[in-house]
Amino acid sequence: MADRVPETRSDWALRRLRTAILTGEFAPGTRLRAEELAERWQVSPTPLREAFQRLGGARLVEVSPQRGVRVAEFTLDDAADLYALRLRLEPPALRQSLRRSDDAHRAEIAAAHARLEAAHSLEDGAEAHLAFHAALLARCPSAWTQRVIALLAEHAQRYVLLGAQRFRSGRGPAAEHAALRDAALAGDVDGAVATLEEHLRGTLASVRAALAAAPRAEEPSLERATRKVRPA
Structure with a gap:
């Protein structure tokens, strides 16, 4: 080694x-x-x-x-732009990835989801969340597509935390992650793609609600405490 x-x-x-x-x-x-x-x-x-x-x-x-x-500031235009691009790129990339999936890839997806479920801190949760989505796309044949999606997902991670649980409707992010895992492991490509689209649209809707509800605060400082929210 x-x-x-x-x-x-x-x-x-x-x-x-x-x-x-x-x-x-x-x-x-x-x-x-x-x-x-x-x-x-x-x-x-x-x-x-x-x-x-x-x-x-x-x-x-x-x-x-x-x-x-x-x-960098949060803006609704920025969030909408990020998620429009993710919705354009990620579902077809997931479809390509799962069509090329094998036992090793399915094991990677299962392990990444287990790490996400086991995360107990914001840092671990954020990294595990990004890693789970990356694992789903790992068999996409376009390396550039994977790189661009990874960049978008990293920027979107800040908005994911902003949305938090109280602004989510439907079954919620944890259930959506589990459904993504289950569909991927079962080889249900159409089901996985539909769940991913639901997941991304639900997160954007929660971000819209969070931004609309947030009061204009004073300039933040480095003394601000860490927020205790679970990645969506």
Whole structure:
């Protein structure tokens, strides 16, 4: 077995900051200061500044000479655009993936769902949620399609947490994930695709409701507590 490559300070800073954004630990609009985060996390400001630039390229943060670095805002237009693209790309990718599925792939899907069910923290839940959806699409023959969908899913993860359970209608995300797993393992391609479409549309509807219900808050700070919600 190959030795595991140790994580560099830059890699750690990128992973920690990305996780804080995806899990909602840092709310949209939060001003990010390298010196303040360096003191909090006991690291040098340099890898944090590098992480700002990399996450700016991924549009998870907004970097401005006037406003500094801030977590990207939530907007309904952005969410609608994300989910329109996901609905266009993911169902056909899932269909292609499941048509090429085999025992190894089905075992991968089952294991990914088990990890999602076992997640007990926001960080673990967010990563397991992304991994489960990626596992479903793992046999899609287009590597570029998988990469684009992974990027969209990562951005959508912040909105997933925003929707939370109280804004969901129908059977809910946990039941939809289980139905996706069951259809995939049974080779029910049409059923899996229909469930995925229901899942994505339901999440977008919950995000719309959450954004409509959210009052305009004061500018968030790094002292904001982590929200305790389950990934949808």
